[in-house]
Amino acid sequence: MLITQAIIDGVLVGGFYALMAAGLTLVFGVMDIVNFAQGALVVLGAYLSYALSVHLHIDPFLSLFITMPATALLGVTIYWVLIKPIKRDRVVMSLLVMFAVATLIEGILDLIFKSNLVQIHASYINDSFKLGRLNFPAIYVYSFLLSVVLLAGLYALIYRTRFGRSLRASMQNPVAARLVGINTDRVSATTLGIGIGLAAAGGMIFGTTSAFNAASSYDLISRLLVIVILGGFGSVGGALVAAILMLVIQDVVAVTWSPVWGQTTFYIVLVIVLLIRPQGLFGRQGVRAQ
Amino acid sequence: MKLDKLIPGANRRVLRRRRAATWCAAASAVVVAITACGGGSSSKAGGKTGVGDPSKPITIGVSVSLSGDFSGDGLATEQGYQTWAAYQNAHGGILGHQIVMKFVSDGSSPTQVVTNYQKLITIDKVDFVLGPYSTLLTRPASVIANRYGYVMLEGIGGGPSVFQSGLKNVFDVSASATYQLITFAKWLAANATPQPVAYATMDDPFIKPTTDGARDYLNQHGFTSAVYKVYPLETTDFTPIASAIAATGAKIVVLGTMPPDGYAFIQDFIQNKYNPQMLVEASGPDQGAQFVKAVGAKNTEAIMVPNTWYPGSTFFQNTDMIAQYIKMFKGTAANISADVAEAFSSGQVLAQALTHNNSLSNSQLQSYLHSDVTFNSVQGPVKFAADGENAGATPYIFQWQKGKPVVVLPTGGSDIVPIETNRPAWGTTSGS
Numbered sequence: 001m002l003i004t005q006a007i008i009d010g011v012l013v014g015g016f017y018a019l020m021a022a023g024l025t026l027v028f029g030v031m032d033i034v035n036f037a038q039g040a041l042v043v044l045g046a047y048l049s050y051a052l053s054v055h056l057h058i059d060p061f062l063s064l065f066i067t068m069p070a071t072a073l074l075g076v077t078i079y080w081v082l083i084k085p086i087k088r089d090r091v092v093m094s095l096l097v098m099f100a101v102a103t104l105i106e107g108i109l110d111l112i113f114k115s116n117l118v119q120i121h122a123s124y125i126n127d128s129f130k131l132g133r134l135n136f137p138a139i140y141v142y143s144f145l146l147s148v149v150l151l152a153g154l155y156a157l158i159y160r161t162r163f164g165r166s167l168r169a170s171m172q173n174p175v176a177a178r179l180v181g182i183n184t185d186r187v188s189a190t191t192l193g194i195g196i197g198l199a200a201a202g203g204m205i206f207g208t209t210s211a212f213n214a215a216s217s218y219d220l221i222s223r224l225l226v227i228v229i230l231g232g233f234g235s236v237g238g239a240l241v242a243a244i245l246m247l248v249i250q251d252v253v254a255v256t257w258s259p260v261w262g263q264t265t266f267y268i269v270l271v272i273v274l275l276i277r278p279q280g281l282f283g284r285q286g287v288r289a290q
Numbered sequence: 291m292k293l294d295k296l297i298p299g300a301n302r303r304v305l306r307r308r309r310a311a312t313w314c315a316a317a318s319a320v321v322v323a324i325t326a327c328g329g330g331s332s333s334k335a336g337g338k339t340g341v342g343d344p345s346k347p348i349t350i351g352v353s354v355s356l357s358g359d360f361s362g363d364g365l366a367t368e369q370g371y372q373t374w375a376a377y378q379n380a381h382g383g384i385l386g387h388q389i390v391m392k393f394v395s396d397g398s399s400p401t402q403v404v405t406n407y408q409k410l411i412t413i414d415k416v417d418f419v420l421g422p423y424s425t426l427l428t429r430p431a432s433v434i435a436n437r438y439g440y441v442m443l444e445g446i447g448g449g450p451s452v453f454q455s456g457l458k459n460v461f462d463v464s465a466s467a468t469y470q471l472i473t474f475a476k477w478l479a480a481n482a483t484p485q486p487v488a489y490a491t492m493d494d495p496f497i498k499p500t501t502d503g504a505r506d507y508l509n510q511h512g513f514t515s516a517v518y519k520v521y522p523l524e525t526t527d528f529t530p531i532a533s534a535i536a537a538t539g540a541k542i543v544v545l546g547t548m549p550p551d552g553y554a555f556i557q558d559f560i561q562n563k564y565n566p567q568m569l570v571e572a573s574g575p576d577q578g579a580q581f582v583k584a585v586g587a588k589n590t591e592a593i594m595v596p597n598t599w600y601p602g603s604t605f606f607q608n609t610d611m612i613a614q615y616i617k618m619f620k621g622t623a624a625n626i627s628a629d630v631a632e633a634f635s636s637g638q639v640l641a642q643a644l645t646h647n648n649s650l651s652n653s654q655l656q657s658y659l660h661s662d663v664t665f666n667s668v669q670g671p672v673k674f675a676a677d678g679e680n681a682g683a684t685p686y687i688f689q690w691q692k693g694k695p696v697v698v699l700p701t702g703g704s705d706i707v708p709i710e711t712n713r714p715a716w717g718t719t720s721g722s
Contacts, residue, residue: 002534005530010530013529110361115365116365117549117550125557126561126589126716126717128561128563130563139561209554211584213362214357215359216550219526223526247527250527250530251527254519255533259519259525259531263522263525
């Protein structure tokens with residue numbers, strides 16, 4: 001029963017980790033940029049939902065109608081102001097730029113909210129559903145559903161729209177995409193906006209399930225990178241599978257053996273997978289083949 | 291097979307890396323040489339000797355964690371030192387010298403804390419140093435202080451590893467880790483029938499010994515471990531550990547937590563509809579308003595936390611410290627973190643020792659602190675054992691009752707409130 005519960009917990013929590021990682025993997029897929037600011041942007045999203053909840057009493061889930069467009073706009077601005085002007089060594093320099101963005105966001109959040117831990121509250125946060133002896137925390141169930149909806153929406157955007165075709169073309173071959181008339185800059189800016197918008201959604205969930213402060217981004221970014229590496233850079237589906245796999249492995253090992261070994265076991269699995277498939281479970285080749 | 295046949299350009303990359311490594315080594319050598327030159331005199335002197343010119347201030351360097359894992363406590367630590375310095379300055383400073391605090395942020399990193407103390411001592415040439423937040427940072431920081439002949443008075447780094455290093459310059463003014471929960475363990479062993487207790491603890495050099503100290507004592511007195519889970523510092527998802535604890539149905543739960551973990555466990559227990567009769571957390575419930583905001587006021591009832599200080603304490607200068615803190619940082623006495631008192635205590639002991647010595651010498655300070663003298667602090671008497679632990683410390687156990695933390699252990703004091711031994715259901719405040 002405990003193992004079944006651990007699997008359920010792993011799947012539910014894995015869902016929203018996938019949401020946070022989806023933006024990271026998408027941005028890499030299109031722009032070849034490892035967005036080191038993703039963790040800080042998740043925390044920014046959490047703070048925005050927190051502020052709307054505390055000051056305007058807006059439900060955390062409803063707050064996404066404000067925070068996601070706002071952060072998406074921030075993403076577009078970051079692209080046009082900070083990344084587009086880079087003329088040389090764009091991949092490496094973008095890395096540094098995003099690191100600077102992360103540091104700046106952390107500093108500003110620290111200045112405004114101080115380093116005290118805060119958490120987003122709503123009436124249903126501590127509710128749970130029981131199914132026999134199994135426990136389904138309401139917030140994790142809602143978060144998982146939100147993640148599924150947003151990731152499905154993202155999938156539809158990528159594979160069922162004109163913009164998605166442009167995006168995939170830019171992922172496969174940016175030069176050829178430009179030659180056929182695709183405005184790759186606009187695609188990149190929009191992609192960064194979408195990626196950061198998803199980070200805000202993940203941040204809202206993170207803020208309802210954990211106490212956080214500006215420094216919380218450090219633990220997040222390392223986990224998100226591991227998810228993206230296992231899933232394969234550029235693969236949204238890979239991020240979902242990897243996140244759930246990571247959480248399920250960790251949770252099952254944590255309850256049957258030790259939480260310390262939970263993480264170690266996951267990393268052993270990661271190394272084995274990378275030895276067999278260096279591009280990750282659904283690495284870039286797979287994505288492009290779709 | 292040659293490397294460049296396996297990976298094109300590999301040899302060039304290796305050569306480039308070697309060249310870079312050579313440059314790094316050379317640069318490091320220069321830095322070490324400069325540091326050694328700069329630190330040479332300091333290592334002998336360990337700051338000023340004698341009383342010096344009273345018109346010149348005494349500078350005290352501290353590395354504080356204003357970002358990273360310990361940022362919440364780091365800020366409180368900084369405020370504690372600032373409160374002490376302001377109070378001491380308003381009362382004549384030390385030996386006529388005004389005190390100037392120099393803070394540098396370490397991002398909760400053991401590597402950065404080493405750099406910071408090295409810089410404070412060798413470049414900024416501070417007269418004294420005080421301890422950072424946590425055992426994790428105090429241990430490497432004290433090694434650096436020792437190297438340059440500086441005393442490291444600290445109040446928030448009492449893990450065994452600090453005292454086991456054999457350094458003679460480290461002095462902890464608070465109760466050390468192993469004894470933080472001993473008051474609770476002794477009371478439980480004396481008042482409850484032996485039964486299974488559920489434990490989970492962060493793998494931290496201060497927090498884990500806190501939990502282990504209670505567990506060892508209880509195991510020696512017939513109690514058993516229903517579950518004992520150690521989790522890494524980076525853990526962000528506590529649901530499986532909370533589920534494992536809930537599955538045991540243990541009536542007593544002891545958690546070695548830092549603030550965010552402690553809050554997450556409570557949320558997970560509520561979601562699991564698991565109501566232990568007694569819940570003790572090593573850290574988290576001591577954070578006042580922050581704790582209440584995180585878990586909700588109605589979920590705080592009967593949760594316990596060890597601490598070496600509380601606002602109502604009548605110990606040395608406690609009311610002065612509270613007044614000074616509120617003057618500087620607003621808020622109320624109930625919202626003052628124990629970190630503030632722990633940092634303040636370090637300053638108090640420093641001031642008393644220097645005043646007695648009538649000297650600003652670190653070596654004389656170290657000798658005096660080792661001389662079996664009892665000092666006064668807002669946390670009570672301070673008397674250092676040979677390894678630097680505070681042999682005179684009496685940790686309290688606090689329990690949240692009707693929305694505020696009250697002292698429940700050790701029993702017997704005039705202001706000690708009876709302990710609630712049967713936690714009410716989550717969301718209610720009717721304990722018994």
